[in-house]
Amino acid sequence: xxxxxxxxxxxxxxxxxxAKRGKLFARLIKNIEVAARTGGGDPxxxxxxxxxxxxxxxxxxxxxxxxxAVKRGSGEEAGGADWQTIMYEGYGPAGVAFLVECLTxxxxxxxxxxxxxxxxxxxxxxxxxxxxxxxxRKGVVEIAKADGIDEDTILMAVLDAGAEEVLEGPESxxxxxxxxxxxxxxxxxxxxxxxxxSAESQFLAGTKVEVDLDxxxxxxxxxxxxxxxxxxxxVFTSVDISPEVAAQLxxx
Numbered sequence: 167x168x169x170x171x172x173x174x175x176x177x178x179x180x181x182x183x184x185a186k187r188g189k190l191f192a193r194l195i196k197n198i199e200v201a202a203r204t205g206g207g208d209p210x211x212x213x214x215x216x217x218x219x220x221x222x223x224x225x226x227x228x229x230x231x232x233x234x235a236v237k238r239g240s241g242e243e244a245g246g247a248d249w250q251t252i253m254y255e256g257y258g259p260a261g262v263a264f265l266v267e268c269l270t271x272x273x274x275x276x277x278x279x280x281x282x283x284x285x286x287x288x289x290x291x292x293x294x295x296x297x298x299x300x301x302x303r304k305g306v307v308e309i310a311k312a313d314g315i316d317e318d319t320i321l322m323a324v325l326d327a328g329a330e331e332v333l334e335g336p337e338s339x340x341x342x343x344x345x346x347x348x349x350x351x352x353x354x355x356x357x358x359x360x361x362x363x364s365a366e367s368q369f370l371a372g373t374k375v376e377v378d379l380d381x382x383x384x385x386x387x388x389x390x391x392x393x394x395x396x397x398x399x400x401v402f403t404s405v406d407i408s409p410e411v412a413a414q415l416x417x418x
Contacts, residue, residue, distance in 0.1 A: 189396070191222075193399055194225060194227050196269050198236060200249050200269065203246065203249075206240060207239065207240030219236070220362075224363050251399075252268045252270060254276075255292045255295070258388045258405075259377075259381055259385055262385050263375070265297060265401075266398060267398070267399045267402070269397065275397065276395075276398075280392065287384065287388040301371050303369055304367070305343040305344060305347055305348025305351060305366075307340070307362050308338050308341075309339045309355060309360055309363065315339070324341050324343075324351050327347060327353070328343050328344060329343045338363065369400075374406035377411070382405070382407050382415055385405050385407075
């Protein structure tokens with residue numbers, strides 16, 4: 167279970183996210199703009215937009231900001247940027263693989279900023295394909311812990327929809343599926359009367375790299391440096407942080 171790196175760093179990252187609320191809002195707004203541009207501004211017919219809006223609401227993005235982002239993305243309102251998705255691959259401390267997803271309107275700036283973040287924290291950019299082969303695109307539905315909700319309850323609700331496994335973390339559960347089954351799994355969750363915090367595609371690593379406390383600190387420094395960049399939307403890694411090391415990180 168510790169192999170799903172997000173769990174081990176959840177609380178550590180929550181504190182960082184609180185301090186970077188503006189950046190988080192900007193990321194969520196970008197997601198909405200891109201989803202609206204790609205699939206239209208009606209969330210009922212655009213599940214990606216529906217989920218982007220849901221995640222923004224869960225993170226307290228003001229409704230007015232959400233509405234304007236949909237209008238910009240769909241072309242109803244001027245001002246939408248020409249966002250391009252670019253993936254960068256690299257190695258962090260202890261040989262941990264990194265996949266960095268950027269959404270940018272300036273490729274040169276994004277490449278330069280990502281390179282600097284890696285080199286300053288003991289990592290390095292890698293050739294395209296040298297890291298990506300170890301990652302698979304998966305659907306991930308996050309469900310907050312609540313009374314009456316446990317691993318078995320969730321599994322019963324989502325198994326027929328294509329869910330592969332349910333992972334339990336400190337504050338929530340994650341339902342993993344093939345990315346093509348994401349919408350079906352999300353629908354199964356809501357039909358079972360459960361609320362979900364987010365439903366989105368993520369890249370999950372096949373082979374993980376376990377790190378000690380020092381390695382975990384260094385990996386988190388690189389994650390934080392990358393997430394500080396305006397162009398970076400998501401950071402996926404192959405790090406495996408044990409519950410014991412995660413607890414030590416949280417105490418720092």
